[in-house]
Amino acid sequence: PEHRLLYGRHVLVTAGPTHEPIDPVRYIANRSSGKQGFSIAAAAAHAGARVTLVAGPVNLTTPRGVDRVDVESAREMADAVRGALPADIAVMVAAVADWRTRDYADQKMKKRGSAPPALMLEENPDILANVASGGQRPKLLVGFAAETQNVVDNARTKRKRKGADWIVANDVSDGVMGGDENRVHIVTEAGTDAFDTMPKLEVARALVDKMARKLDEIDPR
Numbered sequence: 001p002e003h004r005l006l007y008g009r010h011v012l013v014t015a016g017p018t019h020e021p022i023d024p025v026r027y028i029a030n031r032s033s034g035k036q037g038f039s040i041a042a043a044a045a046h047a048g049a050r051v052t053l054v055a056g057p058v059n060l061t062t063p064r065g066v067d068r069v070d071v072e073s074a075r076e077m078a079d080a081v082r083g084a085l086p087a088d089i090a091v092m093v094a095a096v097a098d099w100r101t102r103d104y105a106d107q108k109m110k111k112r113g114s115a116p117p118a119l120m121l122e123e124n125p126d127i128l129a130n131v132a133s134g135g136q137r138p139k140l141l142v143g144f145a146a147e148t149q150n151v152v153d154n155a156r157t158k159r160k161r162k163g164a165d166w167i168v169a170n171d172v173s174d175g176v177m178g179g180d181e182n183r184v185h186i187v188t189e190a191g192t193d194a195f196d197t198m199p200k201l202e203v204a205r206a207l208v209d210k211m212a213r214k215l216d217e218i219d220p221r
């Protein structure tokens with residue numbers, strides 16, 4: 001009902017990896033379980049938002065009350081995100097592959113008798129940066145940064161470079177990938193909010209709570 005923190009708001013979440021096909025049986029990808037993004041979608045729906053979850057290839061069930069759009073590649077994710085706008089809040093949690101193969105092979109590449117192929121790569125669109133500079137920029141735009149060192153410094157730089165309002169930095173140097181816990185710092189224009197290590201669902205609740213309050217501040221009702 002109306003008293004819920006995100007009632008009447010539209011929240012867009014990207015989650016999971018992208019797969020960039022090499023041939024019909026092979027791809028390149030980033031490591032991502034999708035758990036943190038799915039938890040954020042679930043927490044936003046629980047807070048009363050209409051939620052669109054653009055998901056790369058993951059093995060997770062759709063949270064209750066969430067509209068899910070499945071995609072494979074970064075370019076498909078970019079199209080799905082464009083199609084889901086406008087949104088009040090967008091949280092880009094997906095681990096998007098930075099590069100795709102330049103020449104997709106329609107038939108399986110054969111190993112026998114040929115030298116290993118040289119893969120030519122080209123850059124994928126930066127979905128977060130494009131949403132930040134686009135015509136339908138959400139009122140609150142949040143990116144993620146998985147780092148193994150200088151976590152907060154890198155997140156500060158990334159916040160400016162990408163034009164996001166907040167960057168949620170997580171230290172992935174040990175155990176976070178695929179696990180159920182996460183330790184994040186939320187880097188905003190005002191400073192850095194450091195959280196303890198906690199289950200991904202609790203990270204999601206804390207982030208959704210903070211986002212809902214911020215949205216009420218910049219877009220009161």
Ligand code: C5P
Nearest residue numbers: 092093094096125126127128143144145
């Ligand atoms: O540059 P980096 O990949 O570390 O940035 C991470 C943030 O940018 C995440 O929020 C991720 O979802 C987003 N991103 C994106 N499109 C890309 C690369 C990253 O939306 N092509």
